[in-house]
Amino acid sequence: xxxxxxxxxxxxxxGQKELEIExxxxxxxxxxxxxxxxxxxxxxxxxxSVNQEVVSENKTLSSDDEIAxxxxxxxx
Amino acid sequence: xxxxxxxxQVGAHSLFLGQVRNDTIDGREVQAIEYTAYREMVYKQFGVxxxxxxxxxxxxxxxxxxxxxxxxxGGISLFVLTTSQHRKxxxxxxxxxxxxxxxxxxxxxxxxxxxxxxxxxxxxx
Numbered sequence: 001x002x003x004x005x006x007x008x009x010x011x012x013x014x015g016q017k018e019l020e021i022e023x024x025x026x027x028x029x030x031x032x033x034x035x036x037x038x039x040x041x042x043x044x045x046x047x048x049s050v051n052q053e054v055v056s057e058n059k060t061l062s063s064d065d066e067i068a069x070x071x072x073x074x075x076x
Numbered sequence: 077x078x079x080x081x082x083x084x085q086v087g088a089h090s091l092f093l094g095q096v097r098n099d100t101i102d103g104r105e106v107q108a109i110e111y112t113a114y115r116e117m118v119y120k121q122f123g124v125x126x127x128x129x130x131x132x133x134x135x136x137x138x139x140x141x142x143x144x145x146x147x148x149x150g151g152i153s154l155f156v157l158t159t160s161q162h163r164k165x166x167x168x169x170x171x172x173x174x175x176x177x178x179x180x181x182x183x184x185x186x187x188x189x190x191x192x193x194x195x196x197x198x199x200x201x
Contacts, residue, residue: 007112008112008196009196012186049114049182052117053120068117070114071184073179073180073183073184074185074199075142075153075154075181075184076094076174076177076199
């Protein structure tokens with residue numbers, strides 16, 4: 001299993017700060033699993049981060065990678 | 077600022093303060109903004125941002141602070157100070173820092189309305 005951290009509006013809508021999913025080998029698979037388990041996710045805008053770096057292409061994952069879904073930033 | 081000014085080569089400081097404004101959204105007035113952040117990622121990405129700023133601009137100092145938790149209208153959410161020998165790099169670096177902080181750091185603001193309710197802020201310009 002792997003944890004996906006949620007922030008901002010996504011954490012609010014999900015009602016929790018992390019989701020647990022089956023361990024996936026690739027970041028695209030993480031997105032697919034999340035969208036399957038939580039169909040409403042497709043209507044939200046967000047970026048995926050792995051180990052605190054935004055990931056925009058399919059990335060191979062390690063078992064201890066830290067994954068998060070980041071809604072649009074609104075700091076400052 | 078006193079620390080930086082003590083370095084005799086410093087000729088300029090440029091300061092930006094971001095303040096919480098009482099916007100009206102759909103007839104409801106913003107009373108405060110509640111800030112949350114993915115802290116470890118903020119520190120990591122700020123390190124990258126800082127390095128790039130020092131590379132691109134001729135500055136000798138950069139200080140940034142961002143509020144977390146609830147900031148009432150009129151309160152300060154962001155502090156950016158740049159220091160340089162000359163004013164043009166200080167001003168340009170300060171402006172760039174503000175833009176890049178808003179664009180790249182995983183910080184979120186929840187606008188809290190007078191009388192209850194909230195809205196997740198979306199940065200415009």
